[in-house]
Amino acid sequence: MSATSAAGSVLMKHPVGLHARPSVKLTKLAKTFGCRIDMAQHAAGPWIDAKSIVKVMALKAPRDTTLHFRAEGEGAADAVKALSALVQRNFDEDHADAATS
Amino acid sequence: MTSSNVGIVIVSHSKDVARGAAEMVRQMVGPEVPLAHCGGDPGGGLGTSVESIMKAIAEAWSEQGVAVLVDLGGAETNSEMAIEMLPAERRDRVVICNAPIVEGAVMAATESSAGSSLATVRGTAEELYAGSIVP
Numbered sequence: 001m002s003a004t005s006a007a008g009s010v011l012m013k014h015p016v017g018l019h020a021r022p023s024v025k026l027t028k029l030a031k032t033f034g035c036r037i038d039m040a041q042h043a044a045g046p047w048i049d050a051k052s053i054v055k056v057m058a059l060k061a062p063r064d065t066t067l068h069f070r071a072e073g074e075g076a077a078d079a080v081k082a083l084s085a086l087v088q089r090n091f092d093e094d095h096a097d098a099a100t101s
Numbered sequence: 102m103t104s105s106n107v108g109i110v111i112v113s114h115s116k117d118v119a120r121g122a123a124e125m126v127r128q129m130v131g132p133e134v135p136l137a138h139c140g141g142d143p144g145g146g147l148g149t150s151v152e153s154i155m156k157a158i159a160e161a162w163s164e165q166g167v168a169v170l171v172d173l174g175g176a177e178t179n180s181e182m183a184i185e186m187l188p189a190e191r192r193d194r195v196v197i198c199n200a201p202i203v204e205g206a207v208m209a210a211t212e213s214s215a216g217s218s219l220a221t222v223r224g225t226a227e228e229l230y231a232g233s234i235v236p
Contacts (some may be wrong), residue, residue: 006143020207021128021129022147024130024203024207028131053225054225054228
């Protein structure tokens with residue numbers, strides 16, 4: 001497969017924003033892809049490595065932030081799609097919250 | 102349990118802190134990282150023991166190595182002692198991270214869950230102290 005690049009953005013509706021657990025989930029998912037993945041809170045950057053848990057958590061992106069992803073390399077399109085979907089699913093936390101409340 | 106991921110050991114003076122930090126790692130990162138914790142002295146008070154640390158390292162053992170997160174003074178010196186007492190072939194694959202115990206454990210485990218090397222796992226935990234979090 002030849003190297004490709006992809007980009008996308010998604011509005012984060014999760015009530016608490018990109019806090020600890022979502023950051024871990026996002027980073028873990030990003031790490032399953034071989035391509036380089038960067039993310040940002042603004043289209044103009046600054047861009048950070050989506051595979052770095054320390055940097056993702058340091059973003060402290062609040063609710064209603066539009067997260068921007070860009071990926072380069074093998075599987076770039078799949079990576080952007082998967083990460084955007086995770087954000088759209090509220091990091092799969094809706095179910096967990098309902099189960100514990 | 103995949104032993105291909107770096108193991109994480111949490112060493113606190115307090116049994117409760119050690120258990121709580123380990124619980125955070127399990128819930129936030131998941132079951133794929135070998136994890137063990139120890140805290141408190143054998144009498145039930147605050148403290149750390151070389152023997153418990155050695156046991157924890159054995160429990161979380163991975164061929165990829167083990168990253169140890171400690172809280173205060175004695176936790177570090179006793180961990181150093183525990184590492185020195187390990188068999189020679191294991192000694193070089195255990196490192197103490199210069200990172201805050203709870204946050205460092207979660208960061209290290211997240212890195213480990215992706216199959217990263219011991220050096221990378223340690224680097225991620227220690228990145229916290231590099232000042233990237235606090236402006």
